[in-house]
Amino acid sequence: DTGVSQNPRHKITKRGQNVTFRCDPISEHNRLYWYRQTLGQGPEFLTYFQNEAQLEKSRLLSDRFSAERPKGSFSTLEIQRTEQGDSAMYLCASSIYGQGGTNTEAFFGQGTRLTVV
Amino acid sequence: DQQVKQNSPSLSVQEGRISILNCDYTNSMFDYFLWYKKYPAEGPTFLISISSIKDKNEDGRFTVFLNKSAKHLSLHIVPSQPGDSAVYFCAGAGANSKLTFGKGITLSVRP
Numbered sequence: 371d372t373g374v375s376q377n378p379r380h381k382i383t384k385r386g387q388n389v390t391f392r393c394d395p396i397s398e399h400n401r402l403y404w405y406r407q408t409l410g411q412g413p414e415f416l417t418y419f420q421n422e423a424q425l426e427k428s429r430l431l432s433d434r435f436s437a438e439r440p441k442g443s444f445s446t447l448e449i450q451r452t453e454q455g456d457s458a459m460y461l462c463a464s465s466i467y468g469q470g471g472t473n474t475e476a477f478f479g480q481g482t483r484l485t486v487v
Numbered sequence: 488d489q490q491v492k493q494n495s496p497s498l499s500v501q502e503g504r505i506s507i508l509n510c511d512y513t514n515s516m517f518d519y520f521l522w523y524k525k526y527p528a529e530g531p532t533f534l535i536s537i538s539s540i541k542d543k544n545e546d547g548r549f550t551v552f553l554n555k556s557a558k559h560l561s562l563h564i565v566p567s568q569p570g571d572s573a574v575y576f577c578a579g580a581g582a583n584s585k586l587t588f589g590k591g592i593t594l595s596v597r598p
Contacts, residue, residue, distance in 0.1 A: 374530070403585065412491075412576050412588030413531065426583060461530055465584060473584040475521060478530035 374479035376462050382485045383452055390448045391482045395464030402445050403476060404437055405461040406430065413461050419445060420467060452486045459483050490514040491579050493589035502598050506564040510577030510589055513558065517579035521586065522551060522562045525574045534575075535562070567596045 375394040383389050395402050400421050405413035416435070417427045421442035431437075434452075439445040449456055460483075463476040492511045500506045512520075519538045523531035537544040537551045537560065544551050550563045564571055572595050578586040 376530075401584065405586075410590065412493075412578070412590050413586070415585045415587065418583070418585055426585065463530075463586075467584065473580075475533045475536055476584070476586060477533065478523075480528070480530045 374462055374464055374477055376460075376479035376482050378482055379480065380483050380485075382487060385454060385486055386451055388448065388450045389452060389484065390446055391460055391462075391484075393445045393447070393462030393479060395444070395462070396477060397443075399464035399466050399477075400442070401465045401467045401473070401476075402439055403463040403465075404445070404447050405463065407459040407461060407481070408457075416447075449484075452484075454486045457484055457486045489589075490587050491577055491589040493577055493592050495592055496590070497593040497595070499595045499597060500567050502569055502596055503566045506562075506567045506571065506594055506596070508562040508564075508575050508577075508592050508594065510560050510562075511558055512560070512577075512579050514579060514581075514587065515558070516581050517587075518582060519580050520551070520553065520560050521578045521580065522549075523576045523578060523588075524571075525576060525591070531576060564594075567594075569596045569598050572596050 403418040404416040407413040419439040434450045437447045459481045461481045463478045465476045466474045521536040522534040525531045553560045574591045576591045577589045
């Protein structure tokens with residue numbers, strides 16, 4: 371296991387189409403996060419899971435966005451009816467959240483760059 | 488509102504000299520702070536972190552200082568190397584460990 375893996379690396383889609391991205395975290399990591407980064411900005415939090423439970427969603431995550439982590443391993447992020455404003459780098463990260471509230475640093479994947487034309 | 492601010496967009500230093508990257512924050516609820524390094528077309532890579540109860544953490548060439556009263560932290564890289572040229576992000580983390588990032592600063596280390 372060499373780290374967090376994201377697929378695809380690049381996606382170009384037409385406005386109005388649906389897209390789905392996949393993230394495979396580091397295998398023993400129970401927390402998984404999705405972030406979005408646009409040009410000139412730092413990554414912005416979208417949502418996170420502990421095992422299969424989605425614990426928090428940012429208000430940035432409109433109802434066109436949905437994320438799942440059905441078996442507590444890989445996760446998918448789907449965007450329905452894409453808009454040009456959805457063009458961004460979508461980053462996935464994972465970490466270990468332990469008993470007592472300790473948490474390791476988050477390790478990021480290489481991201482999926484989405485371009486909506 | 489921007490909870491983590493990196494006010495300088497870029498920094499250029501000579502190889503071998505010290506690089507000092509600054510970060511300010513407004514959220515007093517952050518439990519710890521992290522620095523990430525990012526190359527183009529790659530995801531951020533973790534560099535170093537510091538708990539909010541500490542004022543310094545050192546790892547090799549990298550040292551992070553935290554001044555809680557001023558809500559300011561800084562990353563020192565010494566000596567700087569050309570391979571350190573990248574975008575550096577400061578981030579704060581709360582109880583749920585979600586990260587709030589600054590906009591980043593582009594460091595260029597001149598040979």
